[in-house]
Amino acid sequence: MSTIDQNGASLFRRRALVLLPLVIFLAIFALFLTRLYSGDPSRIPSALIGHPAPQVDLPPIADLDRNGKPVPGLVATSFKGEVTVVNVWASWCVPCHDEAPLLMQLAQDNRLRLIGINYKDKPDNARRFLGRYGNPFAAAGADQNGRAAIEWGVYGVPETFIVGRDARIAYKLVGPITPDNLDKVLKPEIDKALAAGS
Numbered sequence: 238m239s240t241i242d243q244n245g246a247s248l249f250r251r252r253a254l255v256l257l258p259l260v261i262f263l264a265i266f267a268l269f270l271t272r273l274y275s276g277d278p279s280r281i282p283s284a285l286i287g288h289p290a291p292q293v294d295l296p297p298i299a300d301l302d303r304n305g306k307p308v309p310g311l312v313a314t315s316f317k318g319e320v321t322v323v324n325v326w327a328s329w330c331v332p333c334h335d336e337a338p339l340l341m342q343l344a345q346d347n348r349l350r351l352i353g354i355n356y357k358d359k360p361d362n363a364r365r366f367l368g369r370y371g372n373p374f375a376a377a378g379a380d381q382n383g384r385a386a387i388e389w390g391v392y393g394v395p396e397t398f399i400v401g402r403d404a405r406i407a408y409k410l411v412g413p414i415t416p417d418n419l420d421k422v423l424k425p426e427i428d429k430a431l432a433a434g435s
Contacts, residue, residue, distance in 0.1 A: 286408070287406065293313055297376075297378065311354065319349065320399065320427065321351075322343060322349055322397060323398040323400060325391050326395050327358045330394045332413035333366075334366075336414040339414045344374075348427075349427060352376045353377040355380060357381065363377075396411055401433055407430045410422065
């Protein structure tokens with residue numbers, strides 16, 4: 238093999254080694270995009286579906302009231318016998334601001350009760366948030382350290398759970414409630430939970 242051929246082969250190997258990380262990166266990026274856009278991100282499966290709601294009690298948000306009465310905290314035993322929508326939220330969560338009016342709309346449904354888990358929030362900020370948008374919650378627990386959210390299997394705020402009359406988790410919505418998923422997903426799941434307990 239001549240010196241020119243050896244230099245050409247050596248140059249080709251160097252270029253291939255330089256391009257190899259780029260090719261690997263592009264392959265990983267393509268895989269990431271495929272996973273990101275293949276399906277509904279709010280349909281992340283939950284290991285808790287069909288299992289009893291976590292037995293976690295939470296204190297009330299300090300000085301929070303609704304219609305002039307103090308709002309109680311979360312009591313795990315209160316799930317039995319009623320269909321309950323549990324919403325995990327925080328005042329610092331931008332999508333929570335967007336879904337707040339829809340929670341107020343959902344709170345008008347007398348067939349169920351709405352409970353909030355206030356995630357890693359300051360009581361003043363939580364009260365200010367509910368003062369701005371209205372308080373849809375019959376009970377609201379303060380999850381200061383995030384332990385309750387871990388027990389509920391929360392990926393991030395906001396998340397919404399439907400708990401059936403049997404105190405088992407029937408459905409989980411990851412991400413904010415939107416007008417679209419409220420009508421097409423959440424309300425039908427609530428109706429299913431209501432029918433299951435009749």
